[in-house]
Amino acid sequence: MNPAMNESSHTPPLVEISGLCKWFGEFSALYDINLQVNSGERVVVCGPSGSGKSTMIRCINQLEEHQAGTIKVDGREVMPGMKQIEEVRRDVGMVFQSFNLFPHLTVVENLTIGPIRNKLVSKTEATERAMHYLERVHIAEQADKYPPQLSGGQQQRVAIARSLCLQPKIMLFDEPTSALDPEMIAGVLDVMIELAEGGMTMICVTHEMGFARRVADRIVFMDFGEIVEVAEPETFFNSPRTERAKLFLSQLLGH
Amino acid sequence: MDRNSPPPEQRKKRFTLVDLLLFSALAALILYAGYRVNDVLVYHWNWSRVLGFLVKYDQESESWVANLLLQGLATTLRLAIWATVFATLVGVVMGYWRTCQNLALRIISRCYVELIRNIPPIVFIFIFYFFVSSQLFPAIGIYNIDRDNPWVANEVFAFLFGDPALLDNFLAGMICLSLFEGAYITEIVRAGIQSTPKGQWEAARSIGLSPFNVLRDIILPQAVRKILPPLAGQFITLIKDSAIISLISIQELTFVANEVAATTTRVFETWILVGAMYFVLCYSFALLFAHLERRAKRSQR
Structure with missing residues (x-):
């Protein structure tokens, strides 16, 4: 399905984080994070709020600057203040909790502005590509509306399509369903599942444990800015090794 | 029911x-x-002499032409429009510098804003006139401009900049006003940029836009919509503030009005008339900006 899978023993990991540390002022937000994500792999990151999940994935495309350790994306090291950070960001799609669509641009303009300004394709090609991805997230009929006219679920699917338009190598999801009304969540998760089944490499920060069970190759459990446990979904949900993971799961599934 | x-x-x-x-x-x-x-x-009210300074009958061309007061109004309008353009340029650049990462640019823009905001306008204008425009303009040759040069001696030039003989006078007033109002526009632009939600910056960066494109395509268009009302207010303030530069002999409406009041000795009539002229000018702009604002709001839906 994914050509990179066949030669995985030779290709370096798509994302390689080692010894990552990050402080907000005096507060240690991340400490000694080590994580490798291979091409085609789906990783779900979970943990209590404030455990550093979002901060970790935001370091990958340098929306947050880390202070120690190394991050490599597709073999290339990313670091604070680097000149070609835009090239890395094109390869790393990101979906935010609060959608962050551009309210002054139509849906289709939201999708085309990235490819056009990055001079990847012509304007007509960018529009074709935008319509293609809008169809993939089942929302093509809304192309000429403005984001505030859409429901939260629709906006989030547009946001996913906006990232896909740059044809990234990996997608980062930062709690994509946390700001949605309950009846909107399924539509967004369906799109994410389709993406995963299409072979997209993904790192998802989410509390949707049903989704995690279904698509994740690995679950990464974080607490107090550290990775506490990494396991396959079945193992993690049925017999977590650590006490902290047990506590977290009991709180999450308790009622 | x-x-x-x-x-x-x-x-x-x-x-x-x-x-x-x-x-x-x-x-x-x-x-x-x-x-x-x-x-x-x-x-004893006597409006006829003052009104005679609005328009006069020109014997040579046998037609009605603008007299001193209307000429002054035209100069004020020209001055205000050019100063608005340059003040906006200064304000956008400096407003961005106020928010950017580079420390040197932040210091420069902060100094500019604080310097101008904390000096009375009249004092700033005198300092500018004595030490900057009267020194700088001869240095770059504006005093020696050739009046018969075809670039200067044509109607388009006169329409845009007024009488070529008064060009240095006009430029001094225009630059002075631009720098002065630019400081206030800087602060409005800064507020607009900073009020754009953090998520917009992050989303724009995450799709690989360069810092320049983030600003031009994503942040400024949203900021402009938000700052349109205070910006419109500032432009109208600019027209009114232009009266102050009559003190350095820029021949705009207030300067001319002073002369008219002196020659006719009809002080009350002159200033009431001039007040009405300023009101009409400023209020028309206020209506125009209100119209633009409504249109911007509609296009946002």
Whole structure:
């Protein structure tokens, strides 16, 4: 399905984080994070709020600057203040909790502005590509509306399509369903599942444990800015090794 | 009442008795003031001489042409429009510098804003005139401009910049006003940029836009919509502030009005007329900006 899978023993990991540390002022937000994500792999990151999940994935495309350790994306090291950070960001799609669509641009303009300004394709090609991805997230009929006219679920699917338009190598999801009304969540998760089944490499920060069970190759459990446990979904949900993971799961599934 | 019946009628706003009383009281006050002026001052109003300075009949071309006051109004308008353009340029650049990462740019823009905001306008204008424009313009040769140069001696130039003979005078006033108002526009632009939610910056960066494109395509268009009302207010303030630069002999409306008041000795008439002219000018711009604002709001939906 994914050509990179066949030669995985030779290709370096798509994302390689080692010894990552990050402080907000005096507060240690991340400490000694080590994580490798291979091409085609789906990783779900979970943990209590404030455990550093979002901060970790935001370091990958340098929306947050880390202070120690190394991050490599597709073999290339990313670091604070680097000149070609835009090239890395094109390869790393990101979906935010609060959608962050551009309210002054139509849906289709939201999708085309990235490819056009990055001079990847012509304007007509960018529009074709935008319509293609809008169809993939089942929302093509809304192309000429403005984001505030859409429901939260629709906006989030547009946001996913906006990232896909740059044809990234990996997608980062930062709690994509946390700001949605309950009846909107399924539509967004369906799109994410389709993406995963299409072979997209993904790192998802989410509390949707049903989704995690279904698509994740690995679950990464974080607490107090550290990775506490990494396991396959079945193992993690049925017999977590650590006490902290047990506590977290009991709180999450308790009622 | 069933589901399809129309909603109950709302009470209409009426001109009530209280309103009537208020307006009559106000009218009485104005009438009394008018009576006092007439009776106590014993002032003989004579509008004809002052009005004669609006337009005059030109014997040579046998037509009505603008006289001093209308010429002054034209200069004020020209000055205001050019100063608005340059003040906006200065304001956008400096406003961005106020928010950017680079420390040197932040210091420069901060100094500019604080320097101008904390000096009275008149003092700034004198300092600018004596030390900057009177030194700088000869240095770059504006005083020696050739009046017969075809670039200068044509109608388009006169329309845009007024009389070429007064070009250095006009430029001094324009730059002075631009720098002065630019400081206030800087602060408005800064507020607009900073009020754009953090998520917009992050989303724009995450799709690989360069810092310049983030600003031009994502942040500024949203900021401009938000700052349109204060910006419009500032532009109208700029027109009114342009009266101050009459002090450095820029021949705009207030300067001309001073001369007219002196030659006709009809002080009251002159200033009432000039006040009305400023009002018409500023209020037309206020209406124009209100219209633009409504349109910007509509396009956002």
